Amino acid sequence: MKRYSAFAIAREALRHHSGWQRAWRSPEPKSRYDVVIVGAGGHGLATAYYLGRRFGIKNVAVIEKGWLGGGNTGRNTTIIRSNYLQDPSAAIYEKSRSLYETLSQELNYNIMFSPRGVIMLAQTHHEVRGYQRTAHANALQGVTTEFISPRRVKELVPIINIDGPRYPVLGGLWQARGGTARHDAVAWGYARACSDMGMDIIQQCEVTGIRQTDGKVTGVSTTRGEIGCDKLGLVVAGHSGVLADMAGFRLPVESVALQALVSEPIKPCMDVVVMANTVHGYMSQSDKGEMVIGGGADGYNNYTQRGSFHHIEETVRALIETFPMISRLKMLRQWGGIVDMTGDRSPILSRTPLDGCFINCGWGTGGFKAIPGSGYGMAELMAKGYSPLTDAFGLERFREGRFIDESVAAGVAH
Numbered sequence: 265m266k267r268y269s270a271f272a273i274a275r276e277a278l279r280h281h282s283g284w285q286r287a288w289r290s291p292e293p294k295s296r297y298d299v300v301i302v303g304a305g306g307h308g309l310a311t312a313y314y315l316g317r318r319f320g321i322k323n324v325a326v327i328e329k330g331w332l333g334g335g336n337t338g339r340n341t342t343i344i345r346s347n348y349l350q351d352p353s354a355a356i357y358e359k360s361r362s363l364y365e366t367l368s369q370e371l372n373y374n375i376m377f378s379p380r381g382v383i384m385l386a387q388t389h390h391e392v393r394g395y396q397r398t399a400h401a402n403a404l405q406g407v408t409t410e411f412i413s414p415r416r417v418k419e420l421v422p423i424i425n426i427d428g429p430r431y432p433v434l435g436g437l438w439q440a441r442g443g444t445a446r447h448d449a450v451a452w453g454y455a456r457a458c459s460d461m462g463m464d465i466i467q468q469c470e471v472t473g474i475r476q477t478d479g480k481v482t483g484v485s486t487t488r489g490e491i492g493c494d495k496l497g498l499v500v501a502g503h504s505g506v507l508a509d510m511a512g513f514r515l516p517v518e519s520v521a522l523q524a525l526v527s528e529p530i531k532p533c534m535d536v537v538v539m540a541n542t543v544h545g546y547m548s549q550s551d552k553g554e555m556v557i558g559g560g561a562d563g564y565n566n567y568t569q570r571g572s573f574h575h576i577e578e579t580v581r582a583l584i585e586t587f588p589m590i591s592r593l594k595m596l597r598q599w600g601g602i603v604d605m606t607g608d609r610s611p612i613l614s615r616t617p618l619d620g621c622f623i624n625c626g627w628g629t630g631g632f633k634a635i636p637g638s639g640y641g642m643a644e645l646m647a648k649g650y651s652p653l654t655d656a657f658g659l660e661r662f663r664e665g666r667f668i669d670e671s672v673a674a675g676v677a678h
Protein backbone atom coordinates (compact mmCIF):
# COMPACT_ATOMS: atom_id res chain seq x y z
CA MET A 265 0.00 0.00 0.00
CA LYS A 266 1.41 3.38 -0.98
CA ARG A 267 1.71 5.82 1.91
CA TYR A 268 -0.32 9.01 2.04
CA SER A 269 1.91 12.08 2.34
CA ALA A 270 2.27 15.68 1.19
CA PHE A 271 4.62 14.36 -1.49
CA ALA A 272 1.94 11.88 -2.70
CA ILE A 273 -0.62 14.70 -2.98
CA ALA A 274 1.79 16.78 -5.04
CA ARG A 275 2.68 13.79 -7.25
CA GLU A 276 -0.98 12.93 -7.88
CA ALA A 277 -1.84 16.56 -8.59
CA LEU A 278 0.68 16.45 -11.43
CA ARG A 279 -0.81 13.28 -12.96
CA HIS A 280 -4.53 14.04 -12.66
CA HIS A 281 -4.98 11.88 -9.56
CA SER A 282 -4.70 8.71 -11.62
CA GLY A 283 -2.37 6.90 -9.23
CA TRP A 284 -4.40 6.61 -6.02
CA GLN A 285 -4.98 3.01 -4.95
CA ARG A 286 -8.19 1.65 -3.50
CA ALA A 287 -8.06 2.11 0.27
CA TRP A 288 -9.11 -1.51 0.86
CA ARG A 289 -9.81 -4.59 -1.24
CA SER A 290 -13.29 -6.15 -1.58
CA PRO A 291 -12.42 -9.87 -1.76
CA GLU A 292 -14.63 -12.92 -2.04
CA PRO A 293 -14.79 -14.80 1.28
CA LYS A 294 -12.39 -17.74 1.68
CA SER A 295 -13.70 -20.99 3.10
CA ARG A 296 -11.64 -20.69 6.31
CA TYR A 297 -9.79 -18.16 8.47
CA ASP A 298 -7.92 -18.36 11.77
CA VAL A 299 -10.15 -15.60 13.14
CA VAL A 300 -13.51 -14.24 11.99
CA ILE A 301 -14.77 -10.95 13.39
CA VAL A 302 -18.47 -10.19 12.88
CA GLY A 303 -19.13 -6.45 12.53
CA ALA A 304 -16.99 -3.92 10.63
CA GLY A 305 -17.65 -1.04 13.00
CA GLY A 306 -14.77 0.68 14.75
CA HIS A 307 -14.48 -1.98 17.46
CA GLY A 308 -14.46 -4.94 15.04
CA LEU A 309 -11.92 -3.30 12.74
CA ALA A 310 -9.69 -2.18 15.62
CA THR A 311 -9.77 -5.71 17.05
CA ALA A 312 -8.65 -7.11 13.69
CA TYR A 313 -5.97 -4.43 13.33
CA TYR A 314 -4.35 -5.12 16.72
CA LEU A 315 -4.59 -8.90 16.17
CA GLY A 316 -2.34 -8.37 13.15
CA ARG A 317 -0.16 -5.57 14.49
CA ARG A 318 0.45 -6.88 18.02
CA PHE A 319 0.18 -10.65 17.61
CA GLY A 320 0.93 -11.34 13.94
CA ILE A 321 -2.47 -13.00 13.41
CA LYS A 322 -3.34 -11.90 9.87
CA ASN A 323 -5.47 -14.71 8.44
CA VAL A 324 -8.51 -12.75 9.56
CA ALA A 325 -11.89 -11.86 8.01
CA VAL A 326 -14.11 -9.01 9.18
CA ILE A 327 -17.67 -9.69 8.07
CA GLU A 328 -20.17 -6.86 7.73
CA LYS A 329 -23.83 -7.08 6.76
CA GLY A 330 -23.95 -3.51 5.42
CA TRP A 331 -21.03 -1.20 4.64
CA LEU A 332 -18.06 -0.76 6.94
CA GLY A 333 -18.57 1.96 9.53
CA GLY A 334 -22.28 2.17 8.65
CA GLY A 335 -23.47 1.22 12.15
CA ASN A 336 -23.05 3.36 15.25
CA THR A 337 -19.46 4.14 14.31
CA GLY A 338 -20.66 6.33 11.44
CA ARG A 339 -23.64 7.72 13.39
CA ASN A 340 -22.15 9.02 16.62
CA THR A 341 -21.28 12.50 17.83
CA THR A 342 -17.57 11.60 18.19
CA ILE A 343 -16.89 12.71 21.76
CA ILE A 344 -13.65 11.36 23.18
CA ARG A 345 -12.91 11.52 26.90
CA SER A 346 -11.71 9.23 29.68
CA ASN A 347 -13.11 10.87 32.84
CA TYR A 348 -14.85 7.76 34.16
CA LEU A 349 -15.12 6.89 37.85
CA GLN A 350 -14.10 3.26 38.28
CA ASP A 351 -10.49 2.07 37.88
CA PRO A 352 -11.07 -0.54 35.12
CA SER A 353 -13.03 2.05 33.08
CA ALA A 354 -10.41 4.76 33.53
CA ALA A 355 -7.74 2.28 32.41
CA ILE A 356 -9.40 1.25 29.14
CA TYR A 357 -10.81 4.68 28.22
CA GLU A 358 -7.52 6.44 29.00
CA LYS A 359 -5.57 3.84 27.00
CA SER A 360 -7.96 4.57 24.17
CA ARG A 361 -7.67 8.34 24.46
CA SER A 362 -3.89 8.11 24.48
CA LEU A 363 -3.92 5.85 21.38
CA TYR A 364 -6.13 8.44 19.65
CA GLU A 365 -3.40 11.05 20.15
CA THR A 366 -1.11 9.32 17.62
CA LEU A 367 -3.61 7.24 15.63
CA SER A 368 -3.35 9.37 12.47
CA GLN A 369 0.40 8.77 12.36
CA GLU A 370 0.10 5.09 13.25
CA LEU A 371 -2.53 4.38 10.56
CA ASN A 372 -1.09 6.90 8.06
CA TYR A 373 -4.66 8.19 7.80
CA ASN A 374 -5.89 11.55 9.04
CA ILE A 375 -8.57 10.78 11.62
CA MET A 376 -8.81 14.50 12.47
CA PHE A 377 -8.33 13.98 16.21
CA SER A 378 -9.08 17.32 17.84
CA PRO A 379 -8.24 17.43 21.57
CA ARG A 380 -10.23 20.62 22.06
CA GLY A 381 -11.38 19.81 25.61
CA VAL A 382 -14.62 18.45 27.05
CA ILE A 383 -16.72 19.97 29.86
CA MET A 384 -19.43 18.09 31.72
CA LEU A 385 -21.55 20.78 33.37
CA ALA A 386 -22.52 20.42 37.02
CA GLN A 387 -26.02 21.91 37.39
CA THR A 388 -27.17 20.45 40.70
CA HIS A 389 -25.36 20.08 44.03
CA HIS A 390 -25.55 16.35 43.53
CA GLU A 391 -23.64 16.71 40.24
CA VAL A 392 -21.07 19.03 41.88
CA ARG A 393 -20.31 16.36 44.49
CA GLY A 394 -20.32 13.60 41.86
CA TYR A 395 -17.90 15.36 39.50
CA GLN A 396 -15.59 16.51 42.31
CA ARG A 397 -15.42 12.87 43.35
CA THR A 398 -14.64 11.84 39.76
CA ALA A 399 -11.87 14.48 39.53
CA HIS A 400 -10.29 13.05 42.72
CA ALA A 401 -10.62 9.47 41.39
CA ASN A 402 -9.10 10.52 38.05
CA ALA A 403 -6.12 12.09 39.86
CA LEU A 404 -5.42 8.73 41.50
CA GLN A 405 -5.86 6.93 38.16
CA GLY A 406 -3.44 9.20 36.30
CA VAL A 407 -6.21 10.75 34.19
CA THR A 408 -5.87 14.53 33.94
CA THR A 409 -9.18 16.24 34.76
CA GLU A 410 -10.17 19.12 37.01
CA PHE A 411 -13.33 20.52 38.55
CA ILE A 412 -13.67 24.12 37.32
CA SER A 413 -15.73 27.12 38.50
CA PRO A 414 -18.73 28.64 36.65
CA ARG A 415 -16.54 31.62 35.78
CA ARG A 416 -13.98 29.38 34.07
CA VAL A 417 -16.82 27.58 32.24
CA LYS A 418 -17.99 30.95 30.89
CA GLU A 419 -14.42 31.84 29.82
CA LEU A 420 -14.14 28.56 27.91
CA VAL A 421 -17.64 28.79 26.40
CA PRO A 422 -18.64 32.44 25.93
CA ILE A 423 -21.98 31.48 24.30
CA ILE A 424 -23.20 29.58 27.38
CA ASN A 425 -25.89 30.91 29.71
CA ILE A 426 -24.56 30.04 33.17
CA ASP A 427 -27.61 31.47 35.00
CA GLY A 428 -29.98 28.95 33.39
CA PRO A 429 -33.76 29.33 33.70
CA ARG A 430 -34.04 25.99 35.50
CA TYR A 431 -30.51 24.89 36.47
CA PRO A 432 -27.65 27.39 36.87
CA VAL A 433 -24.15 26.18 36.01
CA LEU A 434 -22.38 25.45 39.32
CA GLY A 435 -19.12 24.25 37.82
CA GLY A 436 -17.88 21.58 35.47
CA LEU A 437 -15.66 18.53 35.08
CA TRP A 438 -13.05 19.62 32.52
CA GLN A 439 -10.81 17.28 30.55
CA ALA A 440 -8.51 19.45 28.45
CA ARG A 441 -7.17 16.54 26.30
CA GLY A 442 -10.64 15.17 25.53
CA GLY A 443 -12.19 16.13 22.21
CA THR A 444 -13.46 14.72 18.95
CA ALA A 445 -12.28 12.83 15.85
CA ARG A 446 -13.77 12.15 12.43
CA HIS A 447 -15.84 8.97 12.97
CA ASP A 448 -15.78 7.60 9.39
CA ALA A 449 -12.05 8.20 9.16
CA VAL A 450 -11.44 6.04 12.23
CA ALA A 451 -13.25 3.12 10.55
CA TRP A 452 -11.64 3.82 7.16
CA GLY A 453 -8.14 4.16 8.63
CA TYR A 454 -8.35 0.82 10.47
CA ALA A 455 -9.96 -0.85 7.42
CA ARG A 456 -7.16 0.33 5.13
CA ALA A 457 -4.49 -0.88 7.55
CA CYS A 458 -6.23 -4.28 7.98
CA SER A 459 -6.55 -4.74 4.23
CA ASP A 460 -2.89 -3.78 3.84
CA MET A 461 -1.96 -6.60 6.24
CA GLY A 462 -3.80 -9.06 3.96
CA MET A 463 -6.99 -9.32 6.01
CA ASP A 464 -10.32 -9.67 4.19
CA ILE A 465 -13.06 -7.14 4.90
CA ILE A 466 -16.23 -8.64 3.49
CA GLN A 467 -19.10 -6.17 3.18
CA GLN A 468 -22.74 -6.90 2.24
CA CYS A 469 -22.43 -10.28 3.97
CA GLU A 470 -24.77 -11.01 6.86
CA VAL A 471 -24.00 -13.66 9.46
CA THR A 472 -27.13 -15.78 9.79
CA GLY A 473 -25.89 -18.61 12.01
CA ILE A 474 -22.99 -19.72 14.18
CA ARG A 475 -21.68 -23.25 13.65
CA GLN A 476 -20.38 -25.32 16.53
CA THR A 477 -19.31 -28.86 17.38
CA ASP A 478 -19.10 -30.23 20.93
CA GLY A 479 -19.41 -26.76 22.47
CA LYS A 480 -16.64 -25.26 20.29
CA VAL A 481 -17.13 -22.73 17.54
CA THR A 482 -16.29 -23.97 14.02
CA GLY A 483 -17.50 -21.12 11.81
CA VAL A 484 -20.37 -18.97 10.64
CA SER A 485 -23.15 -19.27 8.09
CA THR A 486 -23.53 -16.15 5.99
CA THR A 487 -25.55 -14.83 3.08
CA ARG A 488 -22.39 -15.46 1.00
CA GLY A 489 -21.81 -19.04 2.14
CA GLU A 490 -20.22 -20.99 4.99
CA ILE A 491 -17.00 -19.66 6.51
CA GLY A 492 -14.93 -21.74 8.93
CA CYS A 493 -12.77 -20.33 11.73
CA ASP A 494 -10.87 -21.31 14.87
CA LYS A 495 -11.84 -18.20 16.79
CA LEU A 496 -14.85 -15.93 16.44
CA GLY A 497 -15.33 -12.36 17.70
CA LEU A 498 -18.86 -10.94 17.89
CA VAL A 499 -18.59 -7.14 17.69
CA VAL A 500 -22.04 -6.01 16.54
CA ALA A 501 -23.17 -3.37 19.10
CA GLY A 502 -27.00 -3.14 19.02
CA HIS A 503 -27.33 -6.57 17.37
CA SER A 504 -25.31 -8.39 20.02
CA GLY A 505 -28.42 -10.06 21.48
CA VAL A 506 -29.30 -11.44 18.03
CA LEU A 507 -25.83 -12.93 17.49
CA ALA A 508 -25.65 -14.27 21.07
CA ASP A 509 -28.97 -16.02 20.42
CA MET A 510 -27.42 -17.67 17.31
CA ALA A 511 -24.49 -18.84 19.47
CA GLY A 512 -26.84 -20.20 22.13
CA PHE A 513 -26.34 -17.88 25.10
CA ARG A 514 -28.12 -14.85 26.54
CA LEU A 515 -26.70 -11.39 27.21
CA PRO A 516 -27.64 -8.83 29.88
CA VAL A 517 -27.97 -6.15 27.17
CA GLU A 518 -30.86 -4.04 25.90
CA SER A 519 -30.96 -2.42 22.46
CA VAL A 520 -32.40 1.09 22.20
CA ALA A 521 -32.28 3.91 19.68
CA LEU A 522 -30.05 6.90 20.38
CA GLN A 523 -30.23 9.89 18.10
CA ALA A 524 -28.32 13.00 17.10
CA LEU A 525 -28.88 16.02 14.89
CA VAL A 526 -26.87 18.76 13.24
CA SER A 527 -27.66 22.39 12.50
CA GLU A 528 -26.88 24.44 9.46
CA PRO A 529 -23.20 25.50 9.42
CA ILE A 530 -22.34 28.77 11.15
CA LYS A 531 -19.14 30.69 11.91
CA PRO A 532 -16.92 29.26 14.66
CA CYS A 533 -18.53 30.03 18.01
CA MET A 534 -17.61 27.16 20.36
CA ASP A 535 -14.24 25.39 20.43
CA VAL A 536 -14.88 22.88 23.22
CA VAL A 537 -17.41 20.06 23.71
CA VAL A 538 -20.12 20.78 26.30
CA MET A 539 -22.39 18.23 27.94
CA ALA A 540 -25.34 19.30 30.05
CA ASN A 541 -26.46 16.08 31.62
CA THR A 542 -29.10 17.45 33.99
CA VAL A 543 -31.09 19.13 31.23
CA HIS A 544 -30.29 16.28 28.83
CA GLY A 545 -28.28 17.53 25.88
CA TYR A 546 -24.76 18.10 24.58
CA MET A 547 -23.18 20.05 21.75
CA SER A 548 -19.96 20.64 19.83
CA GLN A 549 -19.13 22.42 16.59
CA SER A 550 -17.89 20.43 13.62
CA ASP A 551 -15.05 21.60 11.38
CA LYS A 552 -17.70 22.45 8.76
CA GLY A 553 -19.41 24.74 11.28
CA GLU A 554 -22.49 22.63 12.01
CA MET A 555 -23.55 22.39 15.64
CA VAL A 556 -23.51 18.67 16.46
CA ILE A 557 -26.21 17.89 19.00
CA GLY A 558 -27.12 14.77 20.93
CA GLY A 559 -29.51 13.84 23.68
CA GLY A 560 -30.71 10.80 25.59
CA ALA A 561 -31.65 7.30 24.47
CA ASP A 562 -35.20 6.13 23.83
CA GLY A 563 -36.94 4.75 26.88
CA TYR A 564 -38.01 1.51 25.19
CA ASN A 565 -36.25 -1.25 23.26
CA ASN A 566 -36.25 -1.06 19.48
CA TYR A 567 -34.17 -1.60 16.34
CA THR A 568 -35.23 1.45 14.31
CA GLN A 569 -32.25 3.59 13.32
CA ARG A 570 -34.29 6.77 13.77
CA GLY A 571 -35.24 7.53 17.35
CA SER A 572 -38.48 9.06 18.60
CA PHE A 573 -39.63 12.60 17.87
CA HIS A 574 -40.24 13.76 21.44
CA HIS A 575 -36.52 13.24 22.19
CA ILE A 576 -35.59 15.82 19.55
CA GLU A 577 -37.90 18.33 21.20
CA GLU A 578 -36.53 17.57 24.67
CA THR A 579 -32.90 17.82 23.49
CA VAL A 580 -33.39 21.06 21.58
CA ARG A 581 -35.29 22.61 24.51
CA ALA A 582 -32.43 21.68 26.87
CA LEU A 583 -29.81 23.20 24.60
CA ILE A 584 -31.74 26.39 23.95
CA GLU A 585 -31.80 27.12 27.66
CA THR A 586 -28.05 26.35 27.86
CA PHE A 587 -27.06 28.21 24.66
CA PRO A 588 -29.88 30.73 23.92
CA MET A 589 -28.28 31.81 20.61
CA ILE A 590 -29.04 28.45 18.97
CA SER A 591 -32.79 29.19 19.08
CA ARG A 592 -32.37 30.90 15.70
CA LEU A 593 -30.56 27.99 14.03
CA LYS A 594 -32.16 25.66 11.51
CA MET A 595 -31.66 21.96 12.01
CA LEU A 596 -30.39 20.13 8.93
CA ARG A 597 -30.36 16.40 9.63
CA GLN A 598 -31.37 13.92 12.30
CA TRP A 599 -30.51 10.21 12.54
CA GLY A 600 -30.33 7.36 15.02
CA GLY A 601 -28.27 4.32 15.90
CA ILE A 602 -29.02 1.21 17.94
CA VAL A 603 -26.96 1.17 21.11
CA ASP A 604 -26.34 -1.82 23.36
CA MET A 605 -26.91 -0.89 27.01
CA THR A 606 -25.82 -2.95 30.01
CA GLY A 607 -27.29 -2.46 33.49
CA ASP A 608 -24.06 -1.04 34.94
CA ARG A 609 -23.39 1.07 31.82
CA SER A 610 -20.02 -0.64 31.29
CA PRO A 611 -19.01 -2.76 28.30
CA ILE A 612 -18.61 -6.51 27.98
CA LEU A 613 -15.28 -7.80 26.60
CA SER A 614 -15.37 -11.46 27.31
CA ARG A 615 -15.08 -15.12 26.53
CA THR A 616 -18.51 -16.70 26.13
CA PRO A 617 -20.05 -20.06 27.06
CA LEU A 618 -19.20 -21.19 23.49
CA ASP A 619 -15.53 -22.20 23.37
CA GLY A 620 -13.52 -20.05 20.92
CA CYS A 621 -16.24 -17.40 20.71
CA PHE A 622 -15.58 -13.96 22.22
CA ILE A 623 -17.84 -10.95 22.54
CA ASN A 624 -17.23 -7.20 22.59
CA CYS A 625 -20.40 -5.17 23.22
CA GLY A 626 -22.30 -3.08 25.74
CA TRP A 627 -20.56 0.19 24.87
CA GLY A 628 -24.00 1.79 24.87
CA THR A 629 -24.00 5.52 24.23
CA GLY A 630 -20.24 5.95 24.60
CA GLY A 631 -18.13 3.49 22.65
CA PHE A 632 -16.66 5.67 19.91
CA LYS A 633 -14.06 7.04 22.32
CA ALA A 634 -13.14 3.48 23.28
CA ILE A 635 -12.45 2.09 19.80
CA PRO A 636 -8.61 1.98 19.91
CA GLY A 637 -8.41 0.82 23.55
CA SER A 638 -11.14 -1.78 23.09
CA GLY A 639 -9.51 -3.19 19.96
CA TYR A 640 -6.13 -3.23 21.71
CA GLY A 641 -7.48 -5.20 24.68
CA MET A 642 -9.89 -7.42 22.74
CA ALA A 643 -7.12 -8.53 20.38
CA GLU A 644 -5.00 -9.54 23.38
CA LEU A 645 -7.94 -11.41 24.92
CA MET A 646 -8.57 -13.30 21.67
CA ALA A 647 -4.89 -14.03 21.01
CA LYS A 648 -3.74 -14.93 24.53
CA GLY A 649 -6.94 -15.68 26.45
CA TYR A 650 -6.28 -12.83 28.91
CA SER A 651 -5.85 -9.07 28.84
CA PRO A 652 -5.37 -6.80 31.86
CA LEU A 653 -7.42 -4.14 30.05
CA THR A 654 -10.49 -6.36 29.59
CA ASP A 655 -10.25 -8.61 32.65
CA ALA A 656 -12.85 -6.76 34.76
CA PHE A 657 -15.35 -6.59 31.89
CA GLY A 658 -16.13 -10.33 31.65
CA LEU A 659 -19.69 -11.64 31.38
CA GLU A 660 -19.34 -13.40 34.74
CA ARG A 661 -19.49 -10.07 36.56
CA PHE A 662 -23.27 -10.05 36.14
CA ARG A 663 -23.56 -13.48 37.78
CA GLU A 664 -21.14 -12.58 40.58
CA GLY A 665 -22.50 -9.07 41.24
CA ARG A 666 -19.16 -7.35 40.46
CA PHE A 667 -20.75 -4.44 38.62
CA ILE A 668 -18.65 -1.57 37.27
CA ASP A 669 -21.16 1.18 37.90
CA GLU A 670 -20.66 4.04 35.42
CA SER A 671 -24.23 5.34 35.41
CA VAL A 672 -23.02 8.84 36.36
CA ALA A 673 -20.26 8.97 33.73
CA ALA A 674 -22.32 7.40 30.95
CA GLY A 675 -25.94 8.56 31.27
CA VAL A 676 -26.63 11.35 28.80
CA ALA A 677 -22.90 11.96 28.57
CA HIS A 678 -21.38 10.15 25.59
Ligand SMILES: Cc1cc2nc3c(=O)[nH]c(=O)nc-3n(C[C@H](O)[C@H](O)[C@H](O)COP(=O)(O)OP(=O)(O)OC[C@H]3O[C@@H](n4cnc5c(N)ncnc54)[C@H](O)[C@@H]3O)c2cc1C
Binds near residue numbers: 339501
Ligand atom coordinates in the same frame (compact mmCIF):
# COMPACT_ATOMS: atom_id res chain seq x y z
C1 LIG B 1 -26.46 9.04 18.00
C2 LIG B 1 -25.27 8.44 18.68
C3 LIG B 1 -24.35 9.26 19.30
C4 LIG B 1 -23.23 8.71 19.92
N1 LIG B 1 -22.29 9.55 20.43
C5 LIG B 1 -21.14 9.06 20.95
C6 LIG B 1 -20.10 9.94 21.36
O1 LIG B 1 -20.22 11.17 21.24
N2 LIG B 1 -18.98 9.40 21.88
C7 LIG B 1 -18.82 8.06 22.02
O2 LIG B 1 -17.78 7.64 22.54
N3 LIG B 1 -19.76 7.18 21.59
C8 LIG B 1 -20.92 7.66 21.05
N4 LIG B 1 -21.90 6.80 20.61
C9 LIG B 1 -21.71 5.35 20.77
C10 LIG B 1 -20.82 4.76 19.70
O3 LIG B 1 -21.25 5.18 18.43
C11 LIG B 1 -20.81 3.24 19.76
O4 LIG B 1 -20.59 2.78 21.08
C12 LIG B 1 -19.72 2.65 18.88
O5 LIG B 1 -19.71 3.26 17.61
C13 LIG B 1 -19.94 1.17 18.72
O6 LIG B 1 -19.05 0.69 17.73
P1 LIG B 1 -19.14 -0.81 17.27
O7 LIG B 1 -18.03 -1.04 16.34
O8 LIG B 1 -19.24 -1.67 18.49
O9 LIG B 1 -20.58 -0.91 16.61
P2 LIG B 1 -21.10 -0.51 15.14
O10 LIG B 1 -20.36 0.64 14.58
O11 LIG B 1 -22.59 -0.39 15.25
O12 LIG B 1 -20.71 -1.77 14.27
C14 LIG B 1 -21.36 -3.01 14.38
C15 LIG B 1 -21.51 -3.54 12.99
O13 LIG B 1 -22.03 -4.87 13.07
C16 LIG B 1 -22.80 -5.07 11.90
N5 LIG B 1 -23.66 -6.24 12.08
C17 LIG B 1 -24.73 -6.37 12.89
N6 LIG B 1 -25.29 -7.59 12.76
C18 LIG B 1 -24.55 -8.25 11.83
C19 LIG B 1 -24.62 -9.55 11.24
N7 LIG B 1 -25.59 -10.42 11.58
N8 LIG B 1 -23.70 -9.90 10.30
C20 LIG B 1 -22.71 -9.03 9.93
N9 LIG B 1 -22.61 -7.79 10.45
C21 LIG B 1 -23.50 -7.41 11.39
C22 LIG B 1 -23.56 -3.77 11.74
O14 LIG B 1 -24.04 -3.59 10.43
C23 LIG B 1 -22.52 -2.74 12.15
O15 LIG B 1 -21.84 -2.16 11.05
C24 LIG B 1 -23.04 7.31 19.98
C25 LIG B 1 -23.98 6.46 19.36
C26 LIG B 1 -25.07 7.02 18.69
C27 LIG B 1 -26.05 6.10 18.02
